[in-house]
Amino acid sequence: METTMQNISIEKTEKTKIDQVDFDNLAFGSVFTDHMLVCDYRNGAWEVPQIMPYQAISLEPSAKIFHYGQSIFEGMKAYKDADEKIWLFRPLENHKRLNISAKRMAIPELPEEFFMDGLKQLIKLDENWIPKKEGSALYIRPFIFATGKGFHASPADEYKFIICLAPSGPYFSGKVKVLIEEKYSRSANGGVGFAKAGGNYAGQFFPTQLAVKKGYQQVIWTDDHNHEFIEEAGAMNIFVRINDTLITAPISDRILDGITRKSILPIAEDEGITTEVRKITVGEVVEAAKNGSLKEMFGAGTAAVISPIATFGYREVDYDLPELESSFASRLKKRIIDIQYNRAEDLFGWRHGV
Template sequence: MSVKTTNEIDIVKVAQSKIASVDFDNLAFGATFTDHMFVCDFREGKWHKPQIKPYEPFLLDPSAKVFHYGQAIFEGMKAYKDEAGDVWLFRPDQNLDRLNKSAVRMAMPEIPEDIFMSGLHQLIDLEREWVKFGLGNTLYIRPFMIAIGSGVVAAPSTQFRFMIILSPAKAYYSGEVKVLIAEHYSRAANGGIGAAKAAGNYSAQFYPTKLANEKGFQQVIWTDDATHTKLEEAGTMNVFFRINDTLLTAPTSERILDGVTRKSLIALAKREGIKVEERSVLVSELIEGMKDGSLKEIFGAGTAAVVNPIVGFSYQDTYYELPKMADSFALQLKDKLTKIQYKLAEDTFGWTVKI
């Protein structure tokens, strides 16, 4: 795929890189950041000249709108290094499209393609030594925008800051994942901001997830806000269910995020001849599937985790252990997706973009 970029970015480099002090074999997800960051401000109704500068804290007025009214959106992406040492992005156009849809929903300005793509390419090119080769090694990319206009009147900001920060990463989750099906709390509601990658969506999940953690579960499978009978997302991931040899996942909506990994897995599954249905999946179908043996597997899908098999779930104080699958759809699809991302298999979809 082709992308629109510009070279008009001011670049200030660090005097000395900190990369030598980083233990790449023992990385906590999202805790270590590269030497530089990308910054571009929106003021006076227009985007100003972007910068790449040393990663550092910055000052904001205590009355900045992001603190008081939560005008903040973000994306999650990754860069991969192939055997030849080249660095690749995966479907960045989809992240830009979703980021701008989030911006519109949160009354924020859309980010021009040239600013977004140029920021990505030039920042990652500068930090390419932070992208380590090997399956599981990635550079996690966090583009985000916050409202920096001052004043506590309850109105949208007129000033914003768009940034990109980078974090070397390995696996997001480790160990077995057990989930609790939500019976009271909801991730999102019709007419709300569930389809936007808004910061508040995630903070609202923290408390019910904490309650699930205290019961021994790692994540929550969210249900619809009206009836709590329809399965929607798993933690911070889209979720898939395999009933017999059919893969089911909830359709995107005002409540459900249009995940890049989700749509990629659906395309891969269809290419491989796996039947896929995008429809509402009921809690009762899972319970019945456990009773008659038709429910084979459940897995989450997202940029950070890629594909995360779920070993069991709890509903109404009853725990259901899923069967162990030697050749699961989850592992098959994860293998095919990661091989495309790392350029170990042909990208027949045109999803990858070289830095």
């Protein structure tokens, strides 16, 4: 065992699995690196994190995660530039949001140094796993779940924080076709839609499966009351371009405060693109599609960065979006990726060296 300045113990794997990986043909989030970070919450405090070989974990059937769903997570990426330097993109925002989710789900908040020091040391240990192919990156999944035992419907007294790493290719490939949802809701006022809680995503799977059977890849979520306002695109924030104005919904109890979303807005401003953060109705989008003023729709999130929408369906009618030579989506995606890979000046101070 080795000990670092932060007293994080490190147990290295006896044999790496890296030679078994085809880095030119990576799926998203299905191959995992040699090591993981684990930190337990017991007796009212977070214990010193440990880095160990990637392995299965053991839980008792009475662990509260199985019964009451106390589980939250984050999504991040690490990148290597042309000089082999490693970079993160706005990692402190991920830590901040993890604790916002933790508070809402009655999970103990995690100290920043445990998150950042543990993350950096884990990435350094597995840095050879960071893909170099354009469009690929090392996906990072920090998560916390309840391990405390008991069938009583109350918060657990023990938790586990884990970070796993997955070299990954693009999240989406090809054109994305989405369906505007009118029956099911992703979240409700006063609920947990703004938190990255596992149950939010589990609740999306069934309506998404129904959409897939109809030939769509994802669902456009609308508000829980009248299904009048567009809110999110699958597991991403959504942007709509009408003429030359880029519009996105304001964050709320129902809408996740996406880090890519909050990065797009200042970049768009710097690009001279007019932006509006306001509610946008389904009717406005449909009318814009009919009269030709709807130029673009795209999802924004860590996994896909920016995912253009080619077609949306609403009430049995499909509306195709125009194919633009120079789209806002491509311009904004390039700006973000160039910052992430250290290929451009970081005007906003978002890039974080490892």
